Amino acid sequence: MPSKLVRGSVMNSKKCSQCGETKSVDEYSPRPDRPLGYHSKCKECVKLYRNKPSVRKRKQKYMKRYHQTHKEERNARERKYRSESIEYKLRSNVTRNINYYINNNNGNKDGKSVFEYLPYTQTELRQHLESLFTEGMSWDNWTHDGWHIDHIYPQSKLPYDSMTHPNFQKAWALKNLQPLWAKENISKGNKI
Numbered sequence: 339m340p341s342k343l344v345r346g347s348v349m350n351s352k353k354c355s356q357c358g359e360t361k362s363v364d365e366y367s368p369r370p371d372r373p374l375g376y377h378s379k380c381k382e383c384v385k386l387y388r389n390k391p392s393v394r395k396r397k398q399k400y401m402k403r404y405h406q407t408h409k410e411e412r413n414a415r416e417r418k419y420r421s422e423s424i425e426y427k428l429r430s431n432v433t434r435n436i437n438y439y440i441n442n443n444n445g446n447k448d449g450k451s452v453f454e455y456l457p458y459t460q461t462e463l464r465q466h467l468e469s470l471f472t473e474g475m476s477w478d479n480w481t482h483d484g485w486h487i488d489h490i491y492p493q494s495k496l497p498y499d500s501m502t503h504p505n506f507q508k509a510w511a512l513k514n515l516q517p518l519w520a521k522e523n524i525s526k527g528n529k530i
C-alpha cells in the first residue's frame with residue numbers, strides 16, 4: 339500500500355496526535371512501518387517529549403544499564419580489533435624488513451608471504467614479543483623512538499637472499515627476536 343496515498347490523493351499534511359495541529363508532512367519523521375508512513379506526533383512534539391526531564395532520565399538509566407551489560411562484549415570486541423590491527427602492522431613491518439635484506443643480497447622474495455616461510459603465525463609473533471615486554475613497553479611505543487624488534491643475533495650477520503635460506507630461519511626464529519628499546523638497540527649496533 340503506498341503509504342502517502344490517502345483517499346486517492348498524495349498526502350501533504352496531517353494532524354499531529356499530540357498538539358492536534360495540522361502540519362505539513364515535512365514536520366513529521368518518516369515511519370515506513372506506520373500506515374500513513376509518518377510518525378503520529380510532529381517533530382516538535384517528539385522533541386518536547388524527549389526533552390522532558392523524566393523521559394531523559396529514563397533514557398539515561400537505560401543507556402547506563404545497556405553500557406554495563408554490553409561492557410564485556412565491547413571490551414572483547416575492542417581487544418580483538420586492536421590485536422588484529424597490531425598483527426597487521428607487525429606483518430607489514432616484518433615484510434618490509436625482510437624485503438630490504440633480501441634485496442640487499444640481490445635476492446627476490448617473489449611476492450610470497452613471509453608467514454608462509456616462518457614456523458609461526460602473526461599472532462604467535464605478537465604474543466612472543468608481548469611476553470618479553472619490559473617495564474613501560476606496550477604496542478603504543480613500538481615506534482621509531484620507542485622499542486624495536488631486535489634480532490638477538492644480528493640479521494646483518496646472517497645474510498640471506500631468499501626465505502628458504504637457512505640464515506633466514508635463524509634470523510627470524512622466535513627465540514632470536516626480542517623487543518628492545520631503540521636507545522639500547524642503536525648502542526648495540528652489530529655487537530653480539
Ligand SMILES: [Zn+2]
Nearest residue numbers: 354357380383
Ligand atoms: Zn505536534
